[in-house]
Structure formats: structure tokens, C-alpha cells
Amino acid sequence: MNAPRAQVSPPHIAVPGEFDAEQVRADFPIMAREINGRPLVYLDSAASAQQPRAVLDAIEHYATTTHANVHRGVHTLSQEATAAFEGARERVRAFINARSTREIIFTRGTTEAINLVAQSWGGMRLKPGDEVLITHLEHHANIVPWQMACAAHGARLVAAPLTADGALDLPAFVALLNDRTRLVAVAHVSNALGTVLPLRELVAAAHRHGVPVLVDGAQAIAHQRVDVRALDCDFYAFSGHKVYGPTGIGALYAREALLAQMPPWQGGGDMILSVAIESSTYNDLPWRFEAGTPNISGAVGLGAALEYLEGLGLEAVHQHERRLLAQATAALQELPGLHLVGTAPEKAGVVSFTLDGVHPHDIGTLLDAEGVAIRTGHHCAMPAMSFFGLTATARASFGCYNTSADIERLVTALIKVREVFG
Ligand code: PLP
Numbered sequence: 001m002n003a004p005r006a007q008v009s010p011p012h013i014a015v016p017g018e019f020d021a022e023q024v025r026a027d028f029p030i031m032a033r034e035i036n037g038r039p040l041v042y043l044d045s046a047a048s049a050q051q052p053r054a055v056l057d058a059i060e061h062y063a064t065t066t067h068a069n070v071h072r073g074v075h076t077l078s079q080e081a082t083a084a085f086e087g088a089r090e091r092v093r094a095f096i097n098a099r100s101t102r103e104i105i106f107t108r109g110t111t112e113a114i115n116l117v118a119q120s121w122g123g124m125r126l127k128p129g130d131e132v133l134i135t136h137l138e139h140h141a142n143i144v145p146w147q148m149a150c151a152a153h154g155a156r157l158v159a160a161p162l163t164a165d166g167a168l169d170l171p172a173f174v175a176l177l178n179d180r181t182r183l184v185a186v187a188h189v190s191n192a193l194g195t196v197l198p199l200r201e202l203v204a205a206a207h208r209h210g211v212p213v214l215v216d217g218a219q220a221i222a223h224q225r226v227d228v229r230a231l232d233c234d235f236y237a238f239s240g241h242k243v244y245g246p247t248g249i250g251a252l253y254a255r256e257a258l259l260a261q262m263p264p265w266q267g268g269g270d271m272i273l274s275v276a277i278e279s280s281t282y283n284d285l286p287w288r289f290e291a292g293t294p295n296i297s298g299a300v301g302l303g304a305a306l307e308y309l310e311g312l313g314l315e316a317v318h319q320h321e322r323r324l325l326a327q328a329t330a331a332l333q334e335l336p337g338l339h340l341v342g343t344a345p346e347k348a349g350v351v352s353f354t355l356d357g358v359h360p361h362d363i364g365t366l367l368d369a370e371g372v373a374i375r376t377g378h379h380c381a382m383p384a385m386s387f388f389g390l391t392a393t394a395r396a397s398f399g400c401y402n403t404s405a406d407i408e409r410l411v412t413a414l415i416k417v418r419e420v421f422g
Contacts, residue, residue: 019320024312025401027052038371041406046191046219046350046397047375048241051305055245058304062297070296071270071287085296088303089286092251095306096236097227102256102285106294109250110218111141113237114185116252116289117214118145120265121183121235128154130182133211135160135168135197137190137384142216146185155182162387166193166342174205181206184213188220188236192381192395193342194325194350196220203232212258218242222399223321223348225314228253240298244400245305249298252289259285266291309400317400321349324398324407331411335418341393349398352379355414358421360394366420367394370413 025031028050033040042050062084068077070085089101098104107113126132132146136159143157150157158181160173168186177184184206189196199215206213212234220226221238228236235258239250254262264271264282268291273281282288309317328351332338337356355363364376374396378385385391396410 019312019316021320021401021403025403027054027308028401029053029056031401035371035373036369041372041402041409043396043398043402043406043410044373044375045222045399045402046242046379046395048247049222049244049399050401051244051246051301052308054308055301055304059246059297059301062300067297069293081296084303085294085299088299091303091306095226095310096221096253097229098253099229100256103253103259105252105254105259105286105289106299107237107250107252108248108295109239109241110139110216110237111145111239113235113250113252114141114214114216115145116265117235117237117254118149120262120289121258122146122149122153124262125182126150126153126155129180130155131158131178131180132156133158133160133173133176133181133184133206135173135186136162136387137166137168137193137195137381138185138187139191139216139218140380140382141218142185142187142214143383156180159383162195162384163344165344166190166195166384166388167344167346168195168197168202170198170201173202177205177209177211179209181209181211184211185216186213187216187218188226189217189223189348189350190342190381190384191219191350191397192379192384192393193344193352194347194397195342195344196346196348198346199231199233207232212255219348219350222309222317224318234258240302240305243302243305244308245302246298249295249302251302256285259289262289264288264291268292270294312400320400321398321402324402324404325349325351327404328396328398328407328410331407332414335411335414337418338414341388341390349402350395351397352393352395354390354393355417355421358417360392362421363394363414363417366417367410367413370409370416372410372413374410 066080068081070082161169203213214235215233217238222243234255236253241247271291341352360376376394
């Protein structure tokens with residue numbers, strides 16, 4: 001009798017020009033991990049994306065060959081570190097097509113970028129009776145800083161409603177714009193629902209009222225081409241760790257004409273030109289908004305992440321994730337008792353859902369036992385959850401390294417959850 005033949009999977013053969021997610025997956029060392037004895041299926045990129053080898057190498061190379069403090073050093077290492085840091089700024093500028101590096105402020109992430117605008121711009125512009133207009137699907141990072149700024153200046157926070165499928169109710173949004181509106185602050189993509197907001201229409205409507213627009217780009221930056229000039233937005237915020245870079249770094253794009261009027265928001269070294277006990281003069285843009293030693297290696301890592309993503313091609317990544325979204329949506333809709341939360345016509349690679357009789361946390365725990373990482377909870381978007389009468393959902397989100405086999409593993413694991421709960 002012949003010995004049984006070992007199961008050998010066929011080699012993956014990339015078709016030239018085709019997006020090869022298996023090969024992309026191999027660029028990410030963490031994808032080699034097993035979780036509970038199963039190969040990792042990572043479906044939590046909306047919370048934090050994983051980092052490719054190119055980013056890890058860039059950070060290590062910086063730390064082992066170049067690190068010193070930036071901007072004021074005459075020695076070689078300091079000058080090289082400054083070149084690396086400012087080079088990363090130029091990469092961010094080019095990635096989002098800003099006019100100048102003067103418009104790119106490094107921050108800790110999206111949250112800090114929005115707080116910067118809320119405190120600096122808000123402190124300068126908001127007066128009693130003014131309004132800041134947001135939407136019901138915002139992340140807490142684009143709600144709470146505005147609540148704080150409005151409370152400090154006697155202004156009012158107004159939220160535009162959603163439609164039943166989780167899209168923005170655009171006519172209602174437009175109707176809420178009025179001569180008291182001072183700022184519109186909206187997500188590009190909802191992290192809880194996956195909804196892509198109609199930014200062109202929204203920005204045009206706000207600008208017709210002379211109102212600037214801040215865009216929270218945390219969930220868009222890694223998944224579609226972002227061009228701040230084409231969008232015509234006034235502020236755009238994003239985080240490095242959502243775009244395959246490290247945590248603790250992000251960026252704020254701000255139109256130079258606005259930044260030039262805004263007061264600094266944090267004081268300290270690097271943001272000044274001269275200091276006397278009585279008063280100080282402030283540095284030029286963008287450094288005026290970067291007090292203290294910045295996250296230099298984080299910026300280097302972010303620059304490498306953007307370079308990596310450019311190498312994959314934003315359009316190819318976008319199309320790949322659209323295919324994953326279509327596959328996941330179709331498969332999940334077939335599962336008895338599963339309800340998709342957020343089915344707007346324009347969606348990014350985020351699928352939120354509930355399962356009858358199963359708490360989202362139990363779904364997450366059982367999926368983890370199968371090696372499938374998803375997120376459960378309110379996703380820092382409690383008003384979006386309560387809009388749907390929910391406190392929590394389970395959420396699978398996709399990145400460039402996900403494959404259709406990952407979606408199959410998700411669906412198989414969900415069928416097991418269904419079996420456990422009967
Ligand atoms: N905005 C959105 C839409 C998000 O999804 C997130 C993070 O999940 C944030 C803001 C906050 O990002 P960070 O915690 O990196 O500042």
C-alpha cells in the first residue's frame with residue numbers, strides 16, 4: 001500500500017500586475033504567529049494595523065546608526081537625524097499632496113491633532129453662541145475635544161444625523177449649516193460602521209457658508225488615495241499606527257493661511273526663536289506647533305510606512321479591500337441571526353455586526369480561540385452605537401495583508417460560534 005502523500009499546498013504564483021495579498025502578508029513578520037494553535041487571521045486593522053519589515057528595519061536602522069536630538073545640533077548625528085525627521089515630513093506632504101511641509105505638523109496621532117485644532121483654532125475663533133458641526137458617527141476623538149472647546153468658549157456642539165443604513169444624512173447636514181457655524185469636523189471614514197463620507201459635497205457646502213472643515217482621516221489614510229488639495233479640506237488628521245507605521249506618531253495637515261493665524265498650543269523648546277523671562281518669539285511653521293523633542297524614530301517609521309504603501313499602490317490596495325468587503329458582506333449576510341450594522345452604499349473595509357443571542361464580547365473571545373482577531377465593543381463611537389440602539393458590535397476590519405482565505409476563516413469561526421450558542 002502506498003504511504004499517504006503529505007499535503008503540499010501549491011506555490012503561490014503571482015500574476016503580474018495583480019495584487020498579491022499572500023506576498024504582502026509575508027512582508028509582515030507578525031503574520032507568522034500562531035494564536036491558540038492556528039495561523040493568525042488579523043481582522044483588527046481599524047484599531048491598529050501591523051507593521052511591515054520595511055518599517056521595523058527603518059526604525060532599527062535609525063536607532064542603530066543615526067539617533068540624536070534634532071534641529072539644534074551641529075554634530076553629524078544630529079544633522080543626520082534632522083534630515084531623517086524632516087525627510088519624513090516631506091514624505092507625509094507628498095503622500096497627501098499638501099502644498100508645503102509648512103502645513104505638516106507631527107503629532108502623537110489623530111487624537112492629538114484634533115485637540116491641537118480644538119484648543120488653538122477653537123481658542124482663537126469660538127465665541128458664545130457659535131456652533132461646531134459634527135456627525136453622529138464620529139469617533140470620540142472627534143467629539144470630546146469639541147465638547148471641551150465649546151464648553152470653554154460658550155459655543156454649542158451640533159451633530160448631523162445618519163440614515164438608517166449608517167450613511168450621513170447629507171440634506172440634514174446641509175440644513176444644519178448656518179451663520180453661527182464656525183467649523184465642520186467630520187470623519188473621512190467611520191471606524192464603527194465603515195461609512196465613507198461624501199467629503200467633496202460636504203466641504204463644498206461648508207465653504208459656501210465660509211466655514212472651514214476638519215477631516216478625521218484615521219480610517220481613510222491607509223485605504224484610499226488622500227489628496228488634501230483635491231478634497232479642499234482645511235485640516236486633515238491621521239495616525240501612523242493606522243497606516244502600517246508605529247504608534248505615538250501622526251500628523252495634522254492644516255492650510256498654511258489658517259496655521260499662520262493660530263496661536264501655539266503647547267510651549268517649550270523647539271517652538272521658539274528666542275526666549276526672555278518677559279516673553280518669547282515663536283518659531284516658523286511647522287515647528288511652532290511642535291514643542292519639545294519630537295518622536296523622531298516614529299516619524300522615520302511613519303515615512304517608511306508611507307513609502308511601503310506607495311510601493312504597493314494605493315489604488316491596488318483600495319481595490320483589493322473592496323473585493324474583501326464584498327466577499328465578507330455577501331458571506332456574513334448568509335449567516336442566520338447575523339445583522340450587519342452599517343450598510344451605506346459607500347463603505348471602506350469595515351464590517352460591524354451583531355449575532356442574535358450572543359454578546360459581541362463572546363463572539364470576540366470564541367473567534368480568538370480560532371486564531372481570528374476582531375474587535376468588539378463600542379469602538380469609541382458611542383453616539384454611533386446608540387443611533388442604532390446598540391451598546392456594542394463585533395467588527396472585522398481589513399488591511400492590505402488580508403486574503404479571501406481570512407474571510408473564509410472568519411465565516412467558519414462564526415458558524416462555530418452559532419453552534420456553541422445554539
Ligand atoms: N478617529 C477615528 C475615526 C479612529 O478610528 C480613531 C482610532 O481608532 C481615532 C480617531 C483616534 O486615533 P488615535 O487613537 O490614533 O489618536
